[in-house]
Amino acid sequence: MSTRSSSKALSNKQSGCGGGCVIYFVFGIFTLVGAVNSYVMLFQPMTKFLAVQSWEETPCEITKSELDRFGDELSAHVDYAYTFEGKEYRCAQLRYHGHPNFDIIKSDVTDWEKRLQEGNQTVCYVDSDKPRQAVLIRDFPLEMLFGLIPLGFLGIGIGGLLIGPRMLKGGETSKRASTAWPSDADPATASERNDFVARIQSQISGGMETWIPEGQTGPQELKSNSSPLLTFLGVVLFACIWNGIVSIFVMEVISDWQAGNGSWGMTLFMTPFLLVGIGGVLAAIYYFLALFNPKVQMFVSSPSLMMGETLQAKWVLRGRLSGISDFKVKLIGEEWCQYRRGTNTYTDTSTFYYVIAVATSDPYEIESGEVEIVIPTDTMHSFDASNNKIKWTLEVHGDIKLWPDVKNKFPLVILPARAQK
Structure with a gap:
């Protein structure tokens, strides 16, 4: 007497979302990690960098300078004074993304070593909304390019969420x-x-x-x-x-x-x-x-x-x-x-x-x-x-x-x- 197999194999029954859940989980992690790190490492610093470009250029004087040169790097601890809208301010911030009291300069070291000597007259850049905030350097930091790495994670995550389930379904x-x-x-x-x-x-x-x-x-x-x-x-x-x-x-x-x-x-x-x-x-x-x-x-x-x-x-x-x-x-x-x-x-x-x-x-x-x-x-x-x-x-x-x-x-x-x- 001929018999037929059972209605469905166990592995063919619906059990959760299977590979689709794995796809969404893996690429969801990529998207989350990429988004968070892109914001922290790229978008937030870039927003600050663009804002600093509009700060007002103001004359200032180097009141204290501690410079240590190591090869092509310059360790600088600098205090400077400036007058903005009739009030005198003091600041030690070299760059907007650096340490508030000291920084490491890796480009144009010789030029900055001369410029940051105590008693020198130079210019700083002051936030007109918060005059206590100022910087001496507002060049684009090459370190910000590392922020492009999380964009790769973000791209893989979004692309995987859009394409991955289709590839899984088709394959x-x-x-x-x-x-x-x-x-x-x-x-x-x-x-x-x-x-x-x-x-x-x-x-x-x-x-x-x-x-x-x-x-x-x-x-x-x-x-x-x-x-x-x-x-x-x-x-x-x-x-x-x-x-x-x-x-x-x-x-x-x-x-x-x-x-x-x-x-x-x-x-x-x-x-x-x-x-x-x-x-x-x-x-x-x-x-x-x-x-x-x-x-x-x-x-x-x-x-x-x-x-x-x-x-x-x-x-x-x-x-x-x-x-x-x-x-x-x-x-x-x-x-x-x-x-x-x-x-x-x-x-x-x-x-x-x-x-x-x-x-x-x-x-x-x-x-x-x-x-x-x-x-x-x-x-x-x-x-x-x-x-x-x-x-x-x-x-x-x-x-x-x-x-x-x-x-x-x-x-x-x-x-x-x-x-x-």
Whole structure:
């Protein structure tokens, strides 16, 4: 007697907002961090800088000057007096964005060293609304350019909130084989899928063990256990945070060398951190390119099989296939274990079963095909514990020269063999 699979697989049921929530959370963090830091590091200082440009130029006298020169830097502690609207004021502020009592000058050092000598007559810039506020220097500070870094975070955040959910929706295999095919799907692909499902359903007979999870039997479309988009977002997040922090120290090292006070010790210390940051950027580029790889759909007779049974699988690739030179479908069994040694925790992974079920370079076979794989009986079934796991996966690997490879892993559940009566 023929039986049909349950109405929906567990993984196909609606459970919260899934990947969409991750997208909104990650890019929301980018937007929040970018907005706050852009305001603090760029917009607020820029507003102050523009306001200072309208302050009134006023004659003043240097009443106290403590200058210390270190290479191309000048440490200045200066007091000056000025008269504004008939009242005399004293101030020690050198620049509007500097310390109220001292500052470091890194440009035109020789000129400022002469200009800031005690007793010299010069000009200052006074806030007409608050005459007690004045500055001697109102040039554009190059340090403000660091405020452009948070704009990158803000741009990524806003762009991700607008584009990310669409990419996730377009890239994921959102339906199982037992559900209706999307209305905009390729009719030929839908026909292939429906024929495969109908053929497998007609072959299923007899009852399944009651302890098999509901919805985990019958022909279904497997979902890959990884998302290229989420992988890309994770790498971008790491690269931005890492490089954002490391760049502060790298700029300090560069400034020291430009001032003639460079330290080889500090330079060598920062080199590994810089290399990790470069690696993060390269990895982000790699995973960005991988977003444009062909999408793999994998249909199976059942995602849960007993040892000794035959798995029938059908794959369909959608997208640009011309670059794939070698295509493989593999059945892999891995053991994962985690253990402690002293105060350290170690994780090991070992492959105990590996078979290449399909190996082809034929473009037509790469685009779509079927295979039957017998699940071995002399090995271990799936197992899941806190510190030890047995994982079975169906892996698709398409080799693309000078481009990220197509790599998708689809989880399977291998059950113990039926007890012999």
